[in-house]
Amino acid sequence: MLTNINTWQATMSAEIVNGLLNTEVINSSKIPVEHLDYDYIQKCTDVGYLEKILKVLRSGEEGIYPHLIDFCEKHVEKLNPRSRALRKDKPVASAASLPKDEWSQISEELESWETEMRAGEVQLKQLPLFGDEENVPPIRGSNCSVQSTSASGVKKNKNKAPCPRGYKDWDKFDVEKECAKVDEVVTNDSARTVISHSHPKIKTNLHTSVLTEQEKVVLANREKDKGNEAFKTGDYEEALAYYSRSLSILPTVAAYNNRAQAEIKLQNWHKALSDCQKVLELEPANAKGLLRRATVQKHLGNLQLAVDDVNAVLHIEPHNEIAKKLLNELSKKMAERVPEKPAKRQKMLIEEIEEEEEEKEHEARDGAVDSSSRQRAGGESCAAAATGEERGDMGNAQKKPHGRGDGGGGGRGGCSADKYTVTPPKGEEGARKGLANGNSAAHQAEKADRERAEQSKVNLDAPAGNLPPRLARLKNEGNHLFKNGQFGDAIGKYSQAIDGYTEAGVDSPEDLCILYSNRAACYLKDGNSSDCITDCTKSLELQPFSLKPLLRRAMAYESLERYRNAYVDYKTVLQIDIGIQAAHDSVNRITRMLIEQDGPEWREKLPEIPMVPLSAQQHRREEPPSAEEAQARAERATQEAARKAEARFTLFKSDGNEFVKKGRYEEAVGKYSECLKLKPNECAIYTNRALCFVKLDRFAEAKQDCDAALALEPENKKAFYRRALANKGLKDYLACSTDLQEVLRLDSSVAEAERELQEVTELLRQSLAAAASPGKARRSVPITEVDDTEEAATKKQDTTTEQNHVDQAKSIAITQPANAYEFGQALSVARSHDDTAACAELLRLVAPETLPSYVSTYLDGHTLAFIMQALDDHLLDKEPGLVYQHLNHLHTAERFSMLLMLLDKDKRRQMTQLFEHLSAVESEDFSQNDVQNLANKYI
Structure with missing residues (x-):
């Protein structure tokens, strides 16, 4: 186990x-050498092993085999197209791998970019962001400054750095003692912090002459943002300084608005009012400017002007809560004013008027004023003061009410407010009711006093242009009422002046233009935009391109939401004076509206913007336009004219084609004739009109149009075919046959031409047969023998007859050619008879500038030599200037330079002889230098 x-x-x-x-x-990667073989690679199916083989082949360890590498790559790609081994590193682009032009372009762009970056860096380093260094403001929010240490302060250690301590010394170092020494020095000798309660002085004007417009915009916005930050922290003086810095760089509506608000916070009412006025000059419908001006007017006591501004804000922004709140405050203040003033006036009445004391007591008991006594005392001025005062408040509210001793009342025959005041209803409700009705006698009398005081300062009899005194007074009264905001009364005065102008027979369009323009301004203020547009149009008919009527009409169009017409008027205003910022703002605003309304193609739906002449352009009067601007303007005008001509040409041509389709050939001829007035070199129009002439049996005119078309396009088969039809109608069958053969040469597939050729051939055969028919008996010629004397006489007679024929052939009638075809026909006849005199007469009848276009089709070496001989033999002695002009234009003909290279020596000698004769002639039209320069182009 x-x-x-x-x-x-x-x-x-x-x-x-x-x-x-x-x-x-x-x-x-120890790949056997036996595996680096075509057979093995082809039989191998292990992609991983093949990738290793490819790696060995690419490394070059066993040798370089490009074909084997390609074979292995293709086999790997066949087995696995996404194999990583197939990926190759793309070499870095260099000068050798790119074309020379592309590499030079890349180099130039890199160099220019580097230069621009360096220049921009230098400019940024030199940019004076804060002016002088001494005026650099402290850190915002801090009024503290640290007093610098003086010479008597902490003594600086001037010795070198202390040497490092050893270990024994560090054992003896007393840390607590050294810390106490440091604390004592800091406590006794350190600089104290000084609190500066005074506001730092900031420089409000910056020098920006070296800055570009883009840099000015950036810097102005930066200063304005600093002012906004200071305003948020409650530091209004510092905000005021930064807003002033921003405005010194670039005046903008936002900066003026913000500075006005800062002035309001500091209670600088008159400065704030000035800034609000500048805002409304730049942008008349600015809601913030109107609202802030209303606030200022409220604090200045001009309540009615403040109400007008608030109403204008609510017209622009109906849901503005601040404006609504301010309007309520103004209404309360105006209501509080009413019950106070009558009481004062009643006291003045008792003190000043003693004779009518009993009458006043009676009036006080009854609580009313006798109307008859008012008429006796006040007369017409009181009646005038009692009517039409609703609009008068708009202008009179800004005048201070008369107090004691200001001369407002008590005068003889005047409408004295102190005499005829009525005790108002008691209580706050009665005061408000009297203000709402606007019929209070005290209120009316106060307005009458203000009107008289204002009229006493204004000279209503001042002259006004060329108007008679009566009309001038009416105009001045209208101007005065307009300034006081009484627009309805002003309209009446201007209307009387306009009617009186027609009756008086005055010839002064300028003054009538001003009257219409002023009345239009009243209509615009009164909200009557339609009548404003009518009056502005009449004013512009009298004085085109007047600035004020255009502006007022544009505002009226915009109020009626007729934005396209308003855009056109604003653009016309900018052509007259490009410096009107309100027109720029309105154009930008209306452009956005038109884009939303009409989409990207909004410009195509606009009416045509008129071109303002240079004499009416106010911004061009002081400085004439440069050559580049004049050229650009001329090019734009040329392009516009060409565009309009092209549009009219297309319209006429399409109308003509439609008439041809309907068989209305006479009307089609009229449309094609209009086309040729716009484009006289349009070949298709000639052929179309020729067709109409053929249909109308006007064959001669059809032939002329075809000749003109062939002069423009010598290979036009339509022109040949229609000229053949015209020749057929003129019974010139030989010319018709020639033209039809030319059509078939250009296009053999034209079946109509083949049929016409067969028919014309038959007609030609019949005409020849008719001419050769035996209608006349042949004349028998007797043959007799003659001797030598008679034979010589006969020969002499034959020679004389032949000479007569030659002389008769040479006397060719030359007429002025109308086109290149007629010129070529006349020139060919003159050449066939070798008649240089006829050629000279032909050249005399042709304008030199048209010669290149006439002769270009027929120009060859023999023709050029023939023209040179005619100029030298017949025209040089009589009209050398004409010869010079012909030569000056002839070399511009097509193929002339190629023709010069093919001339032989005789023709060149003839050309040289012509220029030698021309240089020997003295003429005011040219000099010998001119002839020499011209000869260089020929010889």
Whole structure:
């Protein structure tokens, strides 16, 4: 038993050892060389072993075998496509692995990026964030500063660092004694903390001339945020300083609003009012600015102006709780004012008026004022004061009420509030009822006093442009009422002035434009946007591109939610003066609304924005536009004109095609003619109109259109076919046959052309047969013998006849060509008869700038030499300037440079001779330098 166990242990040990050896061989990648063979690899299906073989092959220990490596990789991929052994490291990109152009581009971009980063770093280091170092503010929330140690303080140890102690010295070191010494020094000699109760002085103006716009925005926001933090902690003076710093960098609505709030907290009412006004100048509908201005007006005592601002806020934000609360406070204060003032005025009545004491006692008993006595004392001014006061409160609330001795009442014939005050109802309820009704005699009399005092300061008879005195007074009264907030009364004054302008026959469109614009402003304030738009439109008809009518009409459109029209007017305003911030803000606001309303294609639904001329652009008057801006503007105008012309061309063409389909050829001809006015070089339009002419039996016009089309496109088969039909209609069968053969040469599959060719061939045969029919008997020519003298005479006669024929052929009638086709026909006739005089006459009738386009199709070496000879022989002596102009344009023709290389010596000599003759001529149109420069392009 024990023997078997020992045998089993030995066997197992041997197997374990062999397994370990095999594992070691595999793990150590000791692959036999016999396995590095194509046959073995192909037969092996063990992916793990194949991966080890691939690793050995790639290592190069047994040699480099690229094909064997590829074979092994493909076999591994076939067995396991996701094998990790198939993954290869991609080499790092370098100059050798990339194209030269790509590598140079990468290098340049890296260098430019590095340069920009370095420049930005230098600018950030030089950025003066806080100005001078001495003005750097202390840490926020701390008014403490630590006094620096002086020379008399703790003495500094000027000795070198002490040497290290030994172990014996540390045994003798008294820790408690040394600690006591340190505490004594700190207690007696340390610097004391000084509490500074004064606010640190912060520099409110920063110099930002070296900063870019982006840096200014960042820095301004940073300073504003510091002010917000100081405001939250209750340090309003410090917040005020930081808001001022932000505004010195970049004025913004938010910074002005925040500074106004800080001024309100410090009770600087007039400064706060100034900041609120600036906010509303930048953004007229700013709710915060209106609300803060209302708060300031309340503390200044201008309750009615405060009410107006609060109502404007509630119109913008109907659910604003702060505005509602403030409106209730203002209503209570205005109600409390009513019962106090009549009592004072009643006392003044008793003291000043003695003659009417009995009458006043009677009035006091009855509790009312006799209306007849009021009319006697007050006259028309009292009646005026008693009417239309509901809107007058809007302007008069800002004036201080008259007190004792301010000249408001008591005058003769005036509407004295002290004489004719009525005792108001007793109690708070009666006071409120009197305020609500607005008919209190005391209230009316107070307003009348304020009006008279205000009118005494304003010269209503001041001249106003070219208006007569009566109309000028009406305009001034309207302006005064508008300033006081009495918009309804102002509308009446302006309307009287406008009606009187028409009756007076005044010729001053500027003044009438201002009257309409002012009345439109009243309508806008009164909420009548439709009439405002009407008056603004009339004003702009009198004075186009006026700034105020455009702005007012844009606001009226926006109030009516006609955002597209408002957008157009605001953009027109910005063309006139780009510095109007309110227009910029409105454009941004309306853009967001239009995007929500119309989607991404909102611009396509806008009306056309008019182009403002330079004379009307206010921001361009001081500084003329640069050449780049003028060129860009001209390019935009050209592109816009081209776009409009393209749209009209497409519309006319589609209409013409529709008329052709319906058989309305006359109307189609009109549409195609309109197309040719826009694009005279459109070949398809000529062929379409030629078809219409053929249908209308206007064959001559059809032929002209086909000739024009072939001059633009010499290979146009439609033009050939339709010219063939026109020639057929003109009974020119030979030309018709030629054109049809050209059509079949270009496209042999045109069946219509084959049928027409067969028909025309038959017609041509019939016409020739008719011409050769024996209608006339043949003339018999007798033959007789002649002697030498008669034969010589006959020869001479024949020569004379032949010369006459030549002279007759040379006398060619030349007319001005209308297109390239007619020019080519005339030039070919002149060349066939070798008539240089006719060629010169043809060149004289052709404009030099059109010569390249006319001659490009027919230009070859012989034609060029023929033109040069005609210029030299016939035109140079009479019109050298015309010769120079022709030569100056001729070299721009197509294929001219190629043609010069193919000229022989004789033709080059002829060209040189022409330029020599031209340089010898003295002319004001050109100089010898010009001729020499031109000759360099030919020779």
